[in-house]
Amino acid sequence: MKKIVILGSTGSIGTNALDIIAKFPGTFQAVGLTAGTNVEKLEEQIRAFSPAAVAMADDAAAARLRARCKGLTTTILSGADGLRQVATMPEADLVISAIVGGAGLVPTLAAIKAGKFIALANKEPMVMAGRLMQDEARKHGVRIFPVDSEHSALFQSMEGHRAEDILRLILTASGGPLWNMTKEQLQHVTVEQALKHPNWKMGDKITIDSATLMNKGLEVVEARWLFDIPASKIEVVVHRESIIHSLVEYQDRSVIAQLGLPDMRTPIAYAMNYPARIPLDLPSLNLAQIGTLTFFDPDHDKFPCLGLGYEALRTGGTMPAVLNAANEVAVQAFLDRRIGYLDIAGTIRRTMDAHQPAEVATIEDALGADAWARAKSGEIVDSLSTSPSVVH
Ligand SMILES: NC(=O)c1ccc[n+]([C@@H]2O[C@H](COP(=O)([O-])OP(=O)(O)OC[C@H]3O[C@@H](n4cnc5c(N)ncnc54)[C@H](OP(=O)(O)O)[C@@H]3O)[C@@H](O)[C@H]2O)c1
Incomplete structure (x- = not known):
């Protein structure tokens, strides 16, 4: 037991x-x-x-x-x-x-x-x-x-393989509910639209992170530390159907992936009972019924948060903690209808620009950067919250 x-x-x-x-x-x-x-x-x-x-x-x-x-x-x-x-x-x-x-x-x-x-x-x-x-x-x-489905997929795709043979980790991203919107439409996104995830039913914060693609930015950083792989070897591909949960490419160009219907109980159960698999009572994947799987490059112009994640990781030190805290503050302000959807990325950008990164040697260093970024991004949100970009 x-x-x-x-x-x-x-x-x-x-x-x-x-x-x-x-x-x-x-x-x-x-x-x-x-x-x-x-x-x-x-x-x-x-x-x-x-x-x-x-x-x-x-x-x-x-x-x-x-x-x-x-x-x-x-x-x-x-x-x-x-x-x-x-x-x-x-x-x-x-x-x-x-x-x-x-x-x-x-x-x-x-x-x-x-x-x-x-x-x-x-x-x-x-x-x-x-x-x-x-x-x-x-x-x-x-x-x-x-437990994250993408990282569970990477983990499963690495089982039985040598770390030194890995060429690339390829994280899949659904693209979220706003993927097909134009830049003009993104200016007027409501909280309800951003919360309407096409494939996954999750808590509000991660659902908004999916709509900005910050979720993928956070996942790139998470993958770096979970698997000890540098940012230069971690890529993202948009895969609207969320059937392929992520892939690993090896130096012989073989690519191993993990597939399944989007249900978090599968990766949760694997993490809970590793290495044994639990007989979950879920529908089987029917590829013929799904028919087509699609893939796109991420659109960094419309969704700058993914790039902010890479930037924070490359800068290192306290910057990822600052990215995370500014994102939490901005997402909450968006959910509270105090700022607009596009202000989320803007708030994070301005907070990161104002930060002098330092080393994270202790938990206090991370918590200190977190507190600094919450205060800074809070000020930015206050200054934005009367702006006309808020959609009620
Ligand atoms: N949901 C998914 O499918 C999914 C997939 C991959 C990764 N994740 C990650 O898993 C984590 C949880 O996501 P979720 O969607 O399950 O979130 P959620 O539905 O919002 O649940 C969050 C949980 O954290 C508790 N909590 C919130 N603020 C807290 C605080 N200040 N101190 C202590 N506990 C607090 C909540 O308690 P109350 O209910 O009392 O507020 C609740 O139990 C996130 O980091 C997310 O990125 C989620």
């Missing part, structure tokens, strides 16, 4: 992981769960899975949860220390890191330092402090299994 902690259990990845745990009770047990503020959902999960402990980032939400769960055996913790305690529970074999954004860095790193194997969905910490996380993982004998 594998004992599992889920950081971010109430989110899209978290609920998919719990769905797998519920279907395979003899294989997995949920021993710890965490959430931000969603009391109702976490209560439901406590009643369904009876974890030994849960934590909520928000103290007031945890107090409400305690009142609703009186008489139950689950320990309810709160705040940063509560998250850390659940992330490092002695009985846990695997921590599924599925908090959204930089908020996942501290608990995920704590889990690594406690020697927990990680199933990593939360890509933002890898962007902020990838080298540091991998150094700690090596030091503590920890394996980090990718």
Whole structure:
């Protein structure tokens, strides 16, 4: 029986992981769960899975949860220390890191330092402090299994091959809901349009990241650290159908890919039960029915966020953490209808331009850059939020 902690259990990845745990009770047990503020959902999960402990980032939400769960055996913790305690529970074999954004860095790193194997969905910490996380993982004998479908595909396409034979990693991108819009149309994109992803049902933040292609920019950085491959060997191809999840080219020009219908339960299950595969009750891929798979080069002019990801990676040091924080602030401001869609890239660009990159030697360096970038991009958002580019 594998004992599992889920950081971010109430989110899209978290609920998919719990769905797998519920279907395979003899294989997995949920021993710890965490959430931000969603009391109702976490209560439901406590009643369904009876974890030994849960934590909520928000103290007031945890107090409400305690009142609703009186008489139950689950320990309810709160705040940063509560998250850390659940992330490092002695009985846990695997921590599924599925908090959204930089908020996942501290608990995920704590889990690594406690020697927990990680199933990593939360890509933002890898962007902020990838080298540091991998150094700690090596030091503590920890394996980090990718959950992101693209990185899971790369991981699967590398199994049984020699790292020194790799020529290129090719990440596929769906292009998101706005791919076919003109630059003029992109000026007037609404939140509802940007949230309408053609292939994947995900949390709001990553769905907006997909609409700007920043998700792919973050994934390029994530791939660099997960697989220890330089940016010059990581490419992106737009593949609208999301059937090929990513590809690896080897020096004999052989290309290995992983395919499947777009359902996150497949990569989540692989990371949870590596190397064994779980018999998931999902439809089979029917290539004849799909008929055509299409591929395009990314359009850097319409979608500059992908290029910002590469730029931050090449600059290195604190710049990727700045990119990530500015993106989080800008995406939230867009979701709150304070800035327009095109202002997301503009805010990140201006924040990166104002930053003097420094080395990330400690977690404090990454967190310091994160705090600086949140303040800077917050100022930029304030200055933009009365602009006419906001679409209500
Ligand atoms: N969704 C996907 O299909 C997918 C695919 C690949 C990678 N990922 C990555 O996986 C991560 C999670 O994505 P998601 O779509 O599952 O996000 P989501 O649906 O928004 O869920 C986020 C989770 O994080 C918790 N949370 C939010 N803010 C927090 C904070 N400050 N402190 C502690 N917990 C906090 C939320 O709790 P509440 O519910 O209480 O707010 C929720 O449990 C992201 O990094 C994303 O890029 C997702």
